Amino acid sequence: MYESFMRRCGKSLSSIFAVFCVLVAVSSVFAQTTGNLQGVVKDQTGAVVAGAAVKVTNTETGIVRETTTNEDGLYRVVNLLPGSAYQVEVTATGFSNRIVENVAVRLATENSVDVELGVQGASGEVTVTGEAPLINSTQNQLSTSYSQKQLTQLPYNGGSIDNLALLTPGVLTPGDADFTNGVGISANGNRGRSNNFQLDGQDNNDNSVAGPSLTITNTQAICDYQVTTNNPSAEFGRNAGAQVNAVTCPGTNNFHGSLFEYFSNNSLNARNNIEKQAGTAYRFLANNGFSQLEGLANRGGQNIFSNNRLGGSLGGPIKKNRAFFFATFQADIQNGEADTSNLGSGGLTFTPQSVQIARSLGFPGAISILGNTNVGGGPAFANVPGTFYVVPATQDTNGDGVIDAFVNPGGAFTNSLFVCNVAPAAGAPCPVANLVPLQTGEAIRISGNNSRSYQFITKEDFNITDKDTLNVRYIYDNTKFPNTPAAGGFLAGSFFDVPSKNNNLGVTYTRLISSTFTNEARFNFSRLDVKFGDPNGTLPAPGISFSGQRDVPGNFSSLGFGTANNLPQSRKVDVYQEQDTFSSA
Structure with a gap:
């Protein structure tokens, strides 16, 4: 399946250039990648100061924005990149200069910094440290x-x-x-x-x-x-x-970087309640004739795993105050195995021995489906990864959520279906002596739980002039989940490889038209390519179920196996976006 989405807000043009949608923003609107900074300048008596010069500097990149206060003493600077290293300097005739440092500009927020000016000559230049207010009083979102x-x-x-x-x-x-x-x-x-x-x-x-x-x-x-x-x-x-x-993140005027690794495994993690419950169930089975489950019982139902997350980052100037870069890489590597079961659920599946009987007697579908190990997706014990066990149906007799007994006396398997081992006369029933039971039980599967994920992200920022900036960001993501069970198909033997790749390119050009008008144009392209199994490979076995009540009284949902008929599948999604935002302070 191939999907291509083109989102545009505006009238299509015949030009080969990108289509832009022009959003004329009122004074309260900000771009979705930036924040605004505003405040009121007053003197020591609380009177507003009109005509004061306000200079806002991003000390990490050297970008400077200037404006003046209006007749109400209000200043406002729009489209500032998020950060916590802004400096606000206010000067006015007859007053001492005032500098507020470490001002934080938060994303998509009207950030507020009011400034109080002192009388000139009283204390000279005053420098204070800004702090983000606990409550945003300028927005109602x-x-x-x-x-x-x-x-x-x-x-x-x-x-x-x-x-x-x-x-x-x-x-x-x-x-x-x-x-x-x-x-x-x-x-x-x-x-x-x-x-x-x-x-x-x-x-x-x-x-x-x-x-x-x-x-x-x-x-x-x-x-x-x-x-x-x-x-x-x-x-x-x-x-x-x-x-x-x-x-x-963008780059800055200072080189900075990091190296990191996070590691965890089953030895460092305590068992959760689900694993404790599974461990108790496996111990019951191991003590009652299923010694092959001794390993699961000894580890208390805890899955074996190791997770490694490692990577690093590096950023800095290409040219001070003009061009910057930032890049980071991360790898996630997981190895281990996982177990799951439907113990106590009443949902049953054929034992491998019963399938062999059905194959030998020509049971419909047994040769082409039930025992075909060359068909992806099952049945449960067909050619799939891991180890598969079928045990007699179990139950919880005291209501504590943990199985403690078999459904059938002596831990016997359930005789769900019967086939005849001879060809009876036409119209005659099969002799009772020739009826052979096909037995079923509950399932346990142990399978590998491995995955790989690699993510690379880079961003370059260019201050082309004092009024023009260009930002380019690229992301590459590659994820691999081998032998992944289809939804609800872990026990049914429905496994597929699920590789996924994602490429994402974003370009933003910002033009400072004046101290009050700004235009921001953005373009973004992304491509998602994900597969659930190989659409060109071997088709999976069909999902099969037996209708009606065939085994445990009241059970109408057992004896299902195979995989959903909508698998395998794939998606390739291309998304193009163009947007232009015109802002007024």
Whole structure:
């Protein structure tokens, strides 16, 4: 399946150039990759100071923006890159100069810094340190921003940076109601599919299954991460849930870098409740005739694994105050094995011995499907990775959630179906003595749990002139999940390789027209290429189930195997985006 999405807001032109949508922004609107800075300049008596010169400097890149206060003493500077190293200098005739350092500009936020000027000659130049206010009194949207320091220090369980959203007030996991890519989040009771994900101000939504199209796992790459949960600005739109916006890090005038590695394995991790429950079940089986499960019982149901996350970053100047670079790489390497079972569920599958009987007696489908080890996807004991066991049906007799007994006396398998080992006379039933039972039981599978993920992110920033800036960002993501079970197909033997590649290019050009007018043009191209199995390879076995009640009384859902008939499949999604935003201070 090949999908190509072209999103444009504006009238298509016959030109070969990109199509832009012009959004004339009112004074309260900011671009989705920047923030605004505003404040009121007053004297020591509280009277406003009109005509004061205000200079805002990004001390990390040398970018300077200048404006003057209006008759109400108000100044406003728009389209500032997020950061915490801004300097605000205010000068006015008859007053001492005032410098406020370490001013923070947060993403998509009206940041406020009021300045008080003293009488000239009273104390000379005054320098103070700015602090972000605890409450934003200039906007009515509810949002939480996370700095790069918070991204690297907050305990959000690694993986996708979108786990950080779960620390935001009003956001929680939708649980079983989540049907999206990545981390499931529900903001203020909205569906998990009602969220809008943006990367550097550009759409990052998977239009097929919702959630982010590109998942960022490298926290070194993100300098500002914002989750807006209520009353977002009009330029976001699209979804009623959370607006999730991530901005990649730029380079600065100082060389900086990092090397990191995070390691975890089963020896360093305590067992969780699910593993403890599984360990107790495996110990029951090992003590009751299934010694082959002794290994699982001895490790208490804990999966064997080792996770390595390693990488680094480097950034700095190409030319001081004019050109900068930043690049980061991260690799995630996981090795191990996982076990799963349907013990106590009542869902049954054929034993390998019964399939061999069915094959030898010509049971319909037994030769072409049940015992065919050359067909991808099953049945459960066909040619698939790992080790597969079938054990007699089990049950929990005391209600503590842990199996403690067999369903059938003596731990016998269930006689689910019967086949005749002779050809009876026409119209005559099979003699009872010639009926051969096909037995079923519950399943346990142990299989490899290995994956590889590589993510490279780079960004270059150019201050072409004092009024023109160019930003170029590229992301390459390559993820491989070999022998991945299809949804609900782990026990059924439905395994596929799931490789995924994502390329994402973003270009932003900003023109400072005057102290009050700014134009920002953005272009973004992304390509997602993901496969669930090999669409050109061997087709999987069909999903098969037996209708009606065939075994345990009241059980109508057992004896199913094979894989879903919509697999294998693939998606290749190209997304082009062009946007132009005109802002007025």
